[in-house]
Amino acid sequence: MSATPITSVEQFHEVISGSQPALVAFWMVWNEPWRKMNPSFETMSKDAENSAVAFHTVEIGDHQDITEEAGITVIPTFMLYKDGVQIDGFQGAMPDNVKKLIQQGKEL
Structure with missing residues (x-):
């Protein structure tokens, strides 16, 4: 699944507050x-x-x-969130730093 654009502050709150780690x-x-x-x-x-x-983007x-x-x-800035x-x-x-964030997310 490709990265999902975040298009509202409400959606942003929902994404970062979720139990699934979110890389934005x-x-x-x-x-x-x-x-x-x-x-x-x-990729x-x-x-x-x-x-x-979960992968997301914010323009x-x-x-x-x-x-x-x-x-x-x-x-660009890349942030990993979970449970708010x-x-x-x-x-x-x-890219190597993104891979590290992904690995962190997998371990949460």
Whole structure:
């Protein structure tokens, strides 16, 4: 399954409050690091071995309310949430760090 876009602050709250670990990518279409990272992120989101983690995206230009609430200041930013708690996260386009977040999510 590919990453699901988050389109409202209510949906964001629902996603991060769930019992399934959620990896959320905050991005903008013009951002070159995201453009390089997106194919890897999508591939990881479709890998059956990663199905324990829900993959989501937030386009920050369209959803400033979510961006502000999450405290995002750099793009891309990747955050792992579970049960309403931010577990971990990082800024930048680093596939190995995304893999680490996925592994953390699988272990929760």
